[in-house]
Amino acid sequence: MRETDFIGGFAKGLRVIEAFGEVRPRLTITDVSAQTGLDRAAARRCLLTLAELGYAAYDGKFFELTPKILRLGHAYLSATPLPRLVQPYLDQLCERIGQSASASVLDGAEIVYVARAAQKRIMSINLTAGSRLPAYCASMGRVLLAALPEAEARAIIEASDRKANTPFTRTEPDALVDELSRVRRQGYALIDQELEIGLRSIAVPLVNARGRVVAALNIGAPAAHAAADDMVECYLPAMREVQASLRQVLA
Known part of the structure; x- marks a missing residue:
């Protein structure tokens, strides 16, 4: 410019x-x-x-x-078809597994929620479309960062205000970059109480028909409802189905 x-x-x-x-x-x-x-x-x-x-x-x-001021944010939500396309899938997934389902996109060092379906509130903050969370310690943030070239993801992490939200939060750039490598290999990210005590979440990337990651999908559950190891077995298969279905409709 x-x-x-x-x-x-x-x-x-x-x-x-x-x-x-x-x-x-x-x-x-x-x-x-x-x-x-x-x-x-x-x-x-x-x-x-x-x-x-x-x-x-x-x-x-x-x-x-x-x-x-909401007109400014609504302009984006109205202009992009992503929220409209994913919302029915989130509603069905939420109803099927009985846990909250969300979709977000990456905006710098943060994720922005574009759609959400929740049967109950599981976090201390109320998440809605437009809500933001730091990418480094959120499951959707990690799959979106993992979709970037490693050097770009590291630069975003290093520029982030990495605070330890809980005793389990990973904040060291090298450890986070290593975790992104694992996320790339396995195709999902699992967060165990790094964002908030009592909250676990699992996320997968949403890929369009051209193979580009355009958003992320996650399931959040109270830690008392599912052990970390059980999150993969209980929720990932249903999330993979949604992931495959959305690949056919996302531009």
């Missing part, structure tokens, strides 16, 4: 939007400046512009995003 094609003001606005999150729902100008690296004047202009356009609310001190 040519330098003249880059709109700096637009980029700053996006950085400001991304400063908000689950743990930062309300921010001051100073907060946004610190989060984005923008000076206070630029952060203020971006925030006031968002408020003027209805994407943020301002009470004189704090800014918070409004529901209108």
Whole structure:
């Protein structure tokens, strides 16, 4: 891209939007400046512009995003056929095995949920379409990282904020790269309480008709319901069936 094609003001606005999150729902100008690296004047202009356009609310001190911001994410979900194609398969899989089923795509160092079917809540956070999780410690993240060239996957891992969510979380880049190699060989990833205590999950890549990995599918289950070794025997065959069926319909 040519330098003249880059709109700096637009980029700053996006950085400001991304400063908000689950743990930062309300921010001051100073907060946004610190989060984005923008000076206070630029952060203020971006925030006031968002408020003027209805994407943020301002009470004189704090800014918070409004529901209108959902239009931006909905544009992606509406434009891509992936959620519409996979949702019926997730619903059937969830009903068949009695556990939550999800699909996600890779976005930098995170996975983004594009579809989900859940009979019950199994995590402390409520996962829906648009939810994000770090790729390095999520089963879907690992199969999506494993689909990348090793050097690219390592670069993403090394750039990630790798925190130990539990005593079982793997954070060392070399150990994670070795795990990705195993995921490539076996064709699935198994996470045993690395993301959250009491949660196990298993994931497979979703491959399109041209053989390209376009998403990941996972099953999440409470640790009390299934031992780690049982996850493969209990859930992988049904997931393989969904994987094969979706290969015929994914572009």
